[in-house]
Amino acid sequence: MLKKRVAMQDIAAETRLFNSRAVVAMLIVCLSFSTILLNMYNLQVRSYQDYQIRSEGNRIKVLPLAPNRGLISDRNGILLAENKPVFSLELVPEQIDDIDTTLSSLAELIEISEEQQQEFLQQVRQQRRFNSIALKERLDEQEVAVISVNLHRFPGVTVEARLSRHYPFGDLFTHALGYIGKINTDDLRRLDEQGHLANYAASREIGKLGLERYYEEQLHGIMGFQEVEVNNRGRIIRVLRSVAARSGKNIKLSLDVGLQLTAQQTLTEHRGAIVAMDPRDGAVLAFYSNPSYDPNLFVHGISSSNYNALLHSPDRPLINRATQGIYPPASTIKPLMALLGLETNTVKPDTRVWDPGYFTLPNSDHRFRDWKRGGHGWVDVYSAVAQSCDIYFYDLGIKLGIDRISDYMRQFGFGERTGIDIHEEASANMPSRGWKRARFNQPWYPGDTVPLSIGQSFWTATPLQLALSTAVLVNKGLLPTPHMAAELSSEDSSELVDPGLRPSVNVVDAENWRVIADTMVQTVATLKGTAHPAFKTAEFSSGGKTGTAQVVAIAQDAKYDAKSLDERHRDNAMYIGYAPAKDPTVVFAVAVENTGGGSSVAAPIGRQLLDYYFSAGVNANE
């Protein structure tokens, strides 16, 4: 009994002990669950917003859609820059059982280099298996055809098309259009500074040069996007929202394919440039620099050997001679010098000057020579311009002085960028006292004015500036801004490019301007006129001025052999002109490097240009 009671007491004590431990355990359980709940409260209530955002960020991806680039056409709607589909052979590894077998079968159908196969296999290893990977890009038509008819044999193999920029006229418009190329880090930085970077998320290319670069913003268009739901491997589950891209604006240029071709053909193999423009609104009709190159090379990334060939060619094809070619204007500026003489009353139309074949400054025996040995005898303003008499202008230049010449010529656009719609433009140089002081730390001497008066020495100009100054002359002081784009149009709207005319040169006496225009007509029309041989059979009236510059060619390299040095010391041939003689619709400038006289080389080119201009009615529709 006793033993049993002890046992009973033990049992009661044991039960109390166990129960107390069980209560402690239950307390620990409750405490632990409270900890879990507190943590859940922190995660799901207090940090809910934060995790909500991160969850959305996980699942929603925004895929940018690249807009189609605007097209560029000539004044008649002929496409100069278009988007052509290019085809690439693409494979989706996930859908292919045996990639090696598929590769070798495809290689039997079309040529696939070992390099392409290796590149492809590397991509296969790097990319997700459901991504489409290009095996060969830019298939030709035959390859597309061969693959297409065999496609049923290759599940997971597709021929994908995408649009690629193409310039159908090759090198004809390169210096005007420029080209597009792959976006590089400089482009990215510029886009970032302009705040346009976001719009380029899907774009691979950007305008690098010329109009393609100048009108990049308009041509590019506005990116669209797809908001998609993706899983953890990035596979798209569904499209949540989609906003279509808006294509870039199409640009119609004022350039004319025919006139451009004429410019190219007349320059043949000579280095030089031709610019033609409508003086009434600055619309550029022809804009050609020779030699040119094929811009299509740059679209898909130019090979280094091709690029080096362009870069190191002694003919410097990469330079845009129409706006970056810095030439001494030579005698082409004589009409403007004469105009200044008349407007300042320094000379009268009938003032006559004796030309013995040389000119000397007072207190000096240095003889500045006329191009014509023995001189022209007595010359007035008409014969001085038409026969390009140097002595008349030496004398006039000294009487006018550098300050008046420099100020006046600036008003015609010399020494300034014209503001044409490409960025590749030089301002060239209209010298002044201040310029010479800054440049050489020397005062201006009368001896500097003498060669300046016939467009030599420090005075330089681009062909575009020469055409522009001619436009100001025929416009009687009104200065247009040259532009190649005529109309920008999108699907629902279009705007004309018309920068307007700006009064730039003060007209003292309109009669003086008529006289100068006459001198240029006489250059073309009178028997002794320097352009007469070229224009005597023309069926249209025109005015013009020849120039022959005895100067080194642009952008000389430091080293070249004697033979090429000799060639490059030959004269540059220049010609400026306008037509018709009454109410001109076109002004133009021709510069041909190292070919001899303006009269014998440049004027005939001007003649052919105008022949085409009038026979084809280039600018006749207005």
Place this chain on the structure above:
Amino acid sequence: MSNSMVNPAQRSGRLAAFHIDLPLLLGLLTLLGFGLVILYSATGQSEAMMKAQIIRLGVALAVMVGIAQLSPQTIRRWAIALFGVGLLMLVAVLLFGYVGKGAQRWLDLGFMKFQPSEIMKLAVPMAVAWFIAADNLPPRIWRLIVGFAMCAVPTLLIAKQPDLGTSLLIAMSGVFVLFLAGMSWRLISFIAVMVSAFAPVMWFFLMHGYQRQRVLTFLNPETDPLGSGYHIIQSKIAIGSGGVDGKGWLQGTQSQLEFLPERHTDFIFAVLSEEFGLIGVLLLLAIYLFIIGRGLIIASTAQDNFSKLVAGSFTLTFFVYVFVNIGMVSGLLPVVGVPLPLVSYGGTSMVTLMAAFGVLMSVSTHKRMLANG
């Protein structure tokens, strides 16, 4: 079994005849049902996986009911034998075990692959309870020492496989027996100090590189967002973005789009949290709490010490599974491969757990008329 009788004071009706504890059964069925609902979403609505899980559930329930028919005395008789067989199997695993996922945990019996550590989850607390209950409580010191040794041997064998998580849980289940048996608080404090001192030894000599990495990642998951921290970060995003009322069943973007790793196994709690929100979490914890509470009541009302200790230890071990899993999924604890009990997809652990609940039911329903005799 012949000398055991059903207590007539016990709940009457047919369930009693089958030795089923009704509150525990209801709690378990609620949990299993809720678990299946979550699992359907977590498997990406895979019918094949649902079918497999339901079959497993059937097997597990059958095992539970089967074990419930055994009396605690029978279980007690088999406890030490089970422990011995388990030990032999652990040695066998180390010698000829099957290597999977970088650890040697499986024993190929020819017709099935088998994880002996699962047996030890049951056998260790049962054997320790058998040994402690042979004398009055609280246990004398030498019994405690032997008890610890009975925990330590299988723990070290399993840790060697290596399966640190399971070995610690098994050690814990044995220690729970000693705790419930009334081991003095002074000794508990002493052991706590010893374990803290042992931690650095474990870090440098017992833990593998990937285990250390898990702990490091746990301490600061954002340092390695694409590597080992990815699991925890994605899990916390899933839980946090669920908010109070959740994104809706099958609507959890983290789960359905598979940003959440191991979504149907170890991380299934995150699926629940994302789709059912804090409300779902509260519901789940309430069910768990009910089961744990019922388990402790069964333990405290058991008639003999062996039954009390085993029932209490099983219940507390079940709680530890819940806590460790939720703790690791929600970033409170390092990632150790512990599934959410009775909810996660997977077979072996579910059968083991239900076997443990079978023991609880046996304890609850086999009571000799003696207290009120």
